[in-house]
Amino acid sequence: MKVLITGANGLLGQHLVQKLLQQQFSVVATSKGPNRLPFDESEHFRYRSMDITDELTIEQVMEQEKPDVVVHSAAMTQVDECEKNPELCEKVNVYGTTQLLVDAEAHSKYIIYLSTDFVFDGLNGMYREDDDLRPINFYGFTKMQAEAIMHTSEIPWAIVRTCLVYGNPLQGTRSNIVNWVRENLQEGKPIKVVSDQLRTPTYVGDLAQGIVEMIKRTSTGIFHLSGKEQLTPLQMALRTADHFSLDKSLITEVTADTFTQPAKRPPKTGFDISKAEKELDFKPGSFEEGLAAMGETGVA
Structure with missing residues (x-):
């Protein structure tokens, strides 16, 4: 086939x-x-x-x-x-x-x-x-x-x-939330992650x-x-940090209102x-x- x-x-x-x-x-x-x-x-x-x-x-x-x-x-x-x-x-x-x-x-x-x-x-x-x-x-x-x-x-x-x-990715550097969190924390960069959205x-x-x-x-x-599992991006980020033994103190909890984005995001899917x-x-x-x-x- x-x-x-x-x-x-x-x-x-x-x-x-x-x-x-x-x-x-x-x-x-x-x-x-x-x-x-x-x-x-x-x-x-x-x-x-x-x-x-x-x-x-x-x-x-x-x-x-x-x-x-x-x-x-x-x-x-x-x-x-x-x-x-x-x-x-x-x-x-x-x-x-x-x-x-x-x-x-x-x-x-x-x-x-x-x-x-x-x-x-x-x-x-x-x-x-x-x-x-x-x-x-x-x-x-x-x-x-x-x-x-x-x-x-x-x-x-x-x-x-x-x-x-x-x-x-099998090849290349296409990003997603887990790789974004991991890469930033590995480089010691602080990140802001929303806690008022839910996804599976x-x-x-x-x-x-x-x-x-x-x-x-x-x-x-x-x-x-x-x-x-229904998780917020913040929960995903914290679990990613725990799994890869990275510094969770670099993660700051924010809400979606923190960011100015052209498109609305559905809060709870x-x-x-x-x-x-x-x-x-x-x-x-x-x-x-x-x-x-x-x-x-x-x-x-």
Whole structure:
């Protein structure tokens, strides 16, 4: 089975490529720009440069590769940049998704779309798959639009919503909250971390394996894939400092009002993952297990 992944240079994309190759899938990794994946071209792996806003290139790649499965993880995800540059955000997250789906309907059998907890307003938290969508920033609005596009698919489709993904990249320096905390504390730099937001942080290896299980089952519909623990960024930072024996006194507790940010953040998200546990046998580890998998310096 051949799987094409968009956004393959990203944190999730890298780990998903790795897991699929380990489990004997053929993988076509695509991303904007050059290959940043630590895998050699082979019978089962190749990289294609593909900008999700370039309709002609998408059409050419999809027609040439004819993947059985498409996993669409490419997106403009910098929340403040989306707020400041809504036209580009919409071009990437909405129009890019539309074009990819058109070509997937012509050449593929199944498509998975990666979405976010930011499609919710953050008033309640621990959201289920059928809860109402009420995004409070432009990024979340475009992801909601793209989800609606997936619902029109003429081939089997699934939407995966996830939340605050962390882990080590296989190659490169793409940051996330855990690496940001660890790197700053290792360098003795003080950091300010909010305590008035709640999430269910997701270890990237768990997320990637959940998607692999969906591919194996051709699971359709909407799935929430995240960790089980609801934590504030401050709690994550303190636990990260403890795990890596770093100086917690460098961490200052603040609220979201401390920062001037163009985009609002939902205060309380996090997911009920009981559907994924039941239908996919999804078993995410604890936050501490995710930290342990990252290791002191290694990649996992």
